[in-house]
Amino acid sequence: MEDTIVALVTPPGISGIAMVRLSGKEAFPIADSCFSSNKKISEAKSHSILVGNIVYKNTIIDNLAALIFKNPHSYTGEDTVEFTCHGGYIASEELIRVLKELGARLAEPGEFTKRSFLNGKMDLTQVEAVADIIHSISVPACQISARQLAGGLSEKINEFRKRLIDILSLLELELDFADEELEFIDKANILHLISESAEFCNNLASSFRSAQILRNGFYVAISGYPNSGKSTLFNTLLKKKRSIVSDIPGTTRDYIEDTLYIGQIPIKLIDTAGLRSSEDCIEIEGIKMAEHILEQADLNLIINDISIDENHSAKLYSEVKSKFPSSQAILVQNKIDKLDFSNFLKKEAVSYISAKQGLGVKDLLSLIEKEACSSVSQSNEFLINERQRDLLERASKHLALAMESAKSDFQNEIVSIDIRAAIKPLGELSGENWSEEVLNNIFSKFCIGK
Numbered sequence: 488m489e490d491t492i493v494a495l496v497t498p499p500g501i502s503g504i505a506m507v508r509l510s511g512k513e514a515f516p517i518a519d520s521c522f523s524s525n526k527k528i529s530e531a532k533s534h535s536i537l538v539g540n541i542v543y544k545n546t547i548i549d550n551l552a553a554l555i556f557k558n559p560h561s562y563t564g565e566d567t568v569e570f571t572c573h574g575g576y577i578a579s580e581e582l583i584r585v586l587k588e589l590g591a592r593l594a595e596p597g598e599f600t601k602r603s604f605l606n607g608k609m610d611l612t613q614v615e616a617v618a619d620i621i622h623s624i625s626v627p628a629c630q631i632s633a634r635q636l637a638g639g640l641s642e643k644i645n646e647f648r649k650r651l652i653d654i655l656s657l658l659e660l661e662l663d664f665a666d667e668e669l670e671f672i673d674k675a676n677i678l679h680l681i682s683e684s685a686e687f688c689n690n691l692a693s694s695f696r697s698a699q700i701l702r703n704g705f706y707v708a709i710s711g712y713p714n715s716g717k718s719t720l721f722n723t724l725l726k727k728k729r730s731i732v733s734d735i736p737g738t739t740r741d742y743i744e745d746t747l748y749i750g751q752i753p754i755k756l757i758d759t760a761g762l763r764s765s766e767d768c769i770e771i772e773g774i775k776m777a778e779h780i781l782e783q784a785d786l787n788l789i790i791n792d793i794s795i796d797e798n799h800s801a802k803l804y805s806e807v808k809s810k811f812p813s814s815q816a817i818l819v820q821n822k823i824d825k826l827d828f829s830n831f832l833k834k835e836a837v838s839y840i841s842a843k844q845g846l847g848v849k850d851l852l853s854l855i856e857k858e859a860c861s862s863v864s865q866s867n868e869f870l871i872n873e874r875q876r877d878l879l880e881r882a883s884k885h886l887a888l889a890m891e892s893a894k895s896d897f898q899n900e901i902v903s904i905d906i907r908a909a910i911k912p913l914g915e916l917s918g919e920n921w922s923e924e925v926l927n928n929i930f931s932k933f934c935i936g937k
């Protein structure tokens with residue numbers, strides 16, 4: 488962290504202002520050597536703003552404001568200047584060029600946040616929350632991440648981690664006095680504490696799917712036999728002509744994805760190739776993709792052309808249900824406009840629509856919303872990611888083993904081994920113990936300037 492780093496922290500393009508951040512040991516001297524104002528940046532108070540010109544080699548580059556943050560009271564924990572220059576492509580690029588010529592180097596992706604972590608300003612769950620806020624596509628996801636950034640998740644994890652460390656110390660203390668046959672611990676209470684910690688890890692780990700939905704959207708695949716009206720429904724739901732519709736079976740070959748907002752959960756709709764046995768290698772590839780999507784989706788809409796027969800897709804529907812039990816499936820009877828529907832006996836849990844005329848589509852949307860909401864209904868206190876889920880599962884596995892040995896024949900050595908093994912991943916969660924590999928992996932997902 489010897490280098491002083493610089494980057495554009497706002498997206499490049501035409502805008503009122505752009506922000507360039509300069510952070511590191513030499514931030515103030517570098518800034519002072521090109522910033523001309525009534526006061527030097529190094530002499531200004533922290534959290535103050537100076538307005539002045541950037542002048543380099545007798546040329547005025549821009550007139551701008553400089554926000555000054557003195558270490559450790561900055562985002563990175565280092566001396567930092569945030570220049571708000573004029574927007575557009577040129578002024579900020581010129582400013583960065585000048586700052587680089589004066590000794591700064593361009594920041595790597597996520598380097599400002601990495602420095603913040605290494606300087607103890609944030610723990611890893613907060614770092615991950617920063618990335619989540621930036622990439623949020625729904626209001627609840629953004630709100631949960633903001634809570635996580637405030638430190639809620641680490642606080643909770645550290646509470647349980649500390650509890651386990653206390654248990655471990657007691658178990659080890661008792662071992663030291665094993666010869667004197669002294670007992671310090673209330674075994675029933677310890678068992679209760681381990682079980683509570685295991686439950687916490689389990690519950691948090693199992694909130695992963697729900698977190699994924701809030702983070703990435705609720706995936707709804709539209710599938711069925713060719714010509715059943717999948718693309719027509721896709722377009723009707725999106726209220727735009729997005730997918731090609733024709734009466735030639737096998738029109739859709741690739742899959743097409745678009746986002747629809749129902750309530751606060753983003754719905755990712757995917758139109759897929761019609762499922763049938765085909766000789767055409769491109770269509771075969773499309774069908775393979777469609778099957779993969781069926782497996783991944785949170786909800787599968789199986790579209791049936793009711794004008795052929797109400798039970799035409801019954802086999803496909805039951806196959807999808809049994810092959811992909813972790814996804815929900817709804818049978819959608821399409822083209823009801825082609826039938827005399829007045830005396831038709833509707834079945835429960837089946838949706839009846841005319842994708843072409845928009846009949847029943849509102850009810851289908853409500854059904855999708857209901858499914859999406861019930862998938863995230865468990866109160867999502869935190870938005871855990873894959874790394875966090877894996878660590879929580881590891882902790883919970885060792886806590887289960889610790890409970891087993893504590894229940895059968897309470898031997899301090901054996902119980903301690905698993906408690907220690909559970910404490911380790913909990914420490915990795917917040918970054919108490921970290922490896923370069925983990926950090927690189929986390930920060931590679933950041934953009935330059937964050």
Ligand SMILES: Nc1nc2c(ncn2[C@@H]2O[C@H](COP(=O)(O)OP(=O)(O)OP(=O)(O)O)[C@@H](O)[C@H]2O)c(=O)[nH]1
Nearest residue numbers: 713714715716717718719733737738739761842843
């Ligand atoms: N009458 C009527 N025709 C429909 C309806 N939905 C779709 N169609 C017609 O059915 C034909 C096939 O529609 P598509 O939406 O292309 O069907 P698809 O399932 O996407 O077909 P593939 O992409 O080939 O698998 C087109 O001629 C549509 O106009 C409907 O609700 N009523």
Ligand SMILES: [Mg+2]
Nearest residue numbers: 717718738739
């Ligand atoms: Mg289609």
